[in-house]
Amino acid sequence: MNEPVIETTNLSYxxxxxxxxxxxxxxVPAGSIYGFLGHNGAGKTTTIKIxxxxxxxxxxxxxxLNKDIRSRRMExxxxxxxxxxxxxxxxxxxxxxxxxxxxxxxxxxxxxxxxTLRTVGLMEVKNRLVRHYSHGMKQRLGIALALLSDPxxxxxxxxxxxxxxxxxxxIRELLTTLRSLGKTIFxxxxxxxxVEKIITDVGIIHKGRxxxxxxxxxxxxxxxxxxxxxxxxxxxxxxxxxxWGISFESNHHLINIPxxxxxxxxxxTDHFVTHGISVIGIRKLEKSLEHVYFELVEKxxxxx
Amino acid sequence: MNQFYNCFRTELLKTKxxxxxxxxxxIPTVITGVNFLTFVxxxxxxxxxxxNLWIALAGNIFSAFALLFLPMYVGxxxxxxxxxxxxADAWKNLFALPLKRSTIYLSKLxxxxxxxxxxxxxxxxxxxxxxxxxxMLYPELGFQNYDSTVLILVTIVxxxxxxLGTLAIQYVVSIYWSDFxxxxxxxxxxxxxxxxLAKWKFAFLVPxxxxxxxxxxxxxxxLTIFNREVLSSVLWATGVFILGYWLILRKNVK
Ligand SMILES: Nc1ncnc2c1ncn2[C@@H]1O[C@H](COP(=O)(O)OP(=O)(O)OP(=O)(O)O)[C@@H](O)[C@H]1O
Ligand SMILES: [Mg+2]
Numbered sequence: 001m002n003e004p005v006i007e008t009t010n011l012s013y014x015x016x017x018x019x020x021x022x023x024x025x026x027x028v029p030a031g032s033i034y035g036f037l038g039h040n041g042a043g044k045t046t047t048i049k050i051x052x053x054x055x056x057x058x059x060x061x062x063x064x065l066n067k068d069i070r071s072r073r074m075e076x077x078x079x080x081x082x083x084x085x086x087x088x089x090x091x092x093x094x095x096x097x098x099x100x101x102x103x104x105x106x107x108x109x110x111x112x113x114x115x116t117l118r119t120v121g122l123m124e125v126k127n128r129l130v131r132h133y134s135h136g137m138k139q140r141l142g143i144a145l146a147l148l149s150d151p152x153x154x155x156x157x158x159x160x161x162x163x164x165x166x167x168x169x170x171i172r173e174l175l176t177t178l179r180s181l182g183k184t185i186f187x188x189x190x191x192x193x194x195v196e197k198i199i200t201d202v203g204i205i206h207k208g209r210x211x212x213x214x215x216x217x218x219x220x221x222x223x224x225x226x227x228x229x230x231x232x233x234x235x236x237x238x239x240x241x242x243x244w245g246i247s248f249e250s251n252h253h254l255i256n257i258p259x260x261x262x263x264x265x266x267x268x269t270d271h272f273v274t275h276g277i278s279v280i281g282i283r284k285l286e287k288s289l290e291h292v293y294f295e296l297v298e299k300x301x302x303x304x
Numbered sequence: 305m306n307q308f309y310n311c312f313r314t315e316l317l318k319t320k321x322x323x324x325x326x327x328x329x330x331i332p333t334v335i336t337g338v339n340f341l342t343f344v345x346x347x348x349x350x351x352x353x354x355x356n357l358w359i360a361l362a363g364n365i366f367s368a369f370a371l372l373f374l375p376m377y378v379g380x381x382x383x384x385x386x387x388x389x390x391x392a393d394a395w396k397n398l399f400a401l402p403l404k405r406s407t408i409y410l411s412k413l414x415x416x417x418x419x420x421x422x423x424x425x426x427x428x429x430x431x432x433x434x435x436x437x438x439x440m441l442y443p444e445l446g447f448q449n450y451d452s453t454v455l456i457l458v459t460i461v462x463x464x465x466x467x468l469g470t471l472a473i474q475y476v477v478s479i480y481w482s483d484f485x486x487x488x489x490x491x492x493x494x495x496x497x498x499x500x501l502a503k504w505k506f507a508f509l510v511p512x513x514x515x516x517x518x519x520x521x522x523x524x525x526x527l528t529i530f531n532r533e534v535l536s537s538v539l540w541a542t543g544v545f546i547l548g549y550w551l552i553l554r555k556n557v558k
Binding site: 015049052053054055056057074075077078080082084085086087088089090091092093097100101102104105106107145 | 306307310311313314317318320321322388389391392393394395396397398399400401402403404554556557558
């Protein structure tokens with residue numbers, strides 16, 4: 001297994017008396033695209049700010065490249081490119097000037113600016129004031145700032161925020177390319193469908209607690225699989241399922257029921273047949289990440 | 305060192321298309337310009353007085369500059385260098401870069417000092433120039449008969465040093481307060497209180513009273529630079545800068 005590039009142990013954070021992170025332990029393998037997912041206010045940005053040493057008064061431990069962020073801040077930050085929330089841009093300067101400032105601060109040669117502008121597709125507007133940029137252009141410039149030093153680790157907080165579908169697709173492709181070059185990408189989002197296709201690992205955070213952390217496949221395998229029953233008596237089936245207390249979703253004659261095992265599928269089929277229902281088709285559904293995500297979050301909400 | 309130099313260059317770049325340096329040019333130009341016109345219009349009254357008119361000329365300029373414009377300007381530049389970051393929401397970017405926080409803090413400070421030094425240097429040059437021109441145009445004013453260059457230089461240096469204390473306070477305050485009203489309100493209240501307290505026995509301890517007191521020393525044609533007002537200001541500045549540095553090391557970007 002790859003060893004973790006980012007690892008936190010029991011991370012906790014308070015804004016005043018309000019605790020927003022509770023013993024958060026995440027582990028981001030080297031070379032992964034780690035999707036850090038959660039609803040608004042879940043604590044994604046707060047976690048990212050801790051990783052970047054922007055919030056220093058946290059409890060617990062955070063290691064990046066096996067170095068403690070409390071004591072080796074400079075070495076760590078030299079390896080990271082980041083975008084936190086909305087990109088902080090100087091609106092009275094042009095896109096090129098914004099990148100020039102960053103290149104001076106990072107001691108990056110000016111030629112790299114042009115490459116980066118091309119990568120994010122801002123070459124044509126590089127001499128326009130950022131004040132006159134569209135929302136998506138600003139977001140692209142924010143990504144360009146993160147990429148400028150060609151860092152080994154990218155920490156991006158909702159990078160596709162405000163981008164059009166083409167833009168989102170471009171960023172997805174860009175991130176996949178960067179991963180193939182050996183970089184590790186930590187990516188937060190609350191829109192699962194946007195990142196589902198590219199992430200290899202996932203952390204699901206809800207109200208400051210980690211609900212799941214690990215590989216995407218593992219997440220899909222966890223919990224129950226949905227099985228689709230095609231029946232000739234849908235109304236009767238719905239009645240019976242309600243009576244038996246089994247949860248389901250239905251769409252005309254198609255009834256979806258979560259089943260933990262094959263034995264369960266056989267058992268249900270038997271039940272249907274004995275109650276006079278004709279089952280004419282059974283199909284295991286490919287589970288979407290989104291589905292699992294909502295399942296997890298809902299379960300958590302019911303418990304509290 | 306190289307990093308500091310680069311960081312300082314970014315500060316210069318950030319002032320592009322802003323009014324940052326215009327203040328340093330407009331303030332001295334306007335004050336000395338208006339004063340020049342006053343001398344032209346009332347030259348007969350001034351000629352009758354007969355004394356060394358360099359003192360009257362510089363006195364007029366200084367009372368506007370040191371009692372009003374310099375304290376406000378110092379507050380303004382201290383504010384604007386930090387305001388650029390507040391407005392762009394860029395502290396989070398700066399502090400997430402592999403840069404020492406001290407490098408950022410010091411290069412911003414140098415930027416502020418550079419602006420103040422530009423301003424006072426220009427004021428010095430324009431004060432001398434306006435006296436010279438008046439002397440050439442109207443010999444009856446007698447500017448050519450006296451030389452107060454040293455007194456004027458000494459006093460401007462003292463004004464600059466005496467404003468370092470307030471500069472430090474305004475600079476540090478505006479790192480924490482992102483809005484315009486609070487830091488500039490503090491500067492304005494400080495200015496008024498400073499003038500009111502200037503005659504008090506312990507006024508040399510009040511950073512905002514130091515410029516008015518240096519003004520009095522100018523009227524007495526005092527040439528000592530390192531007196532207790534200047535030392536007090538330098539001590540205030542050192543203390544507040546160290547405090548500000550301590551605070552910025554601990555600053556959380558929420
Ligand atoms: N500066 C702040 N002061 C006080 N509380 C804050 C501050 N910033 C965030 N919080 C609180 O911390 C919690 C987590 O916020 P955070 O910004 O980390 O969420 P997020 O997961 O990034 O959400 P989003 O998807 O909306 O960006 C929220 O309850 C929020 O109210
Ligand atoms: Mg957020």
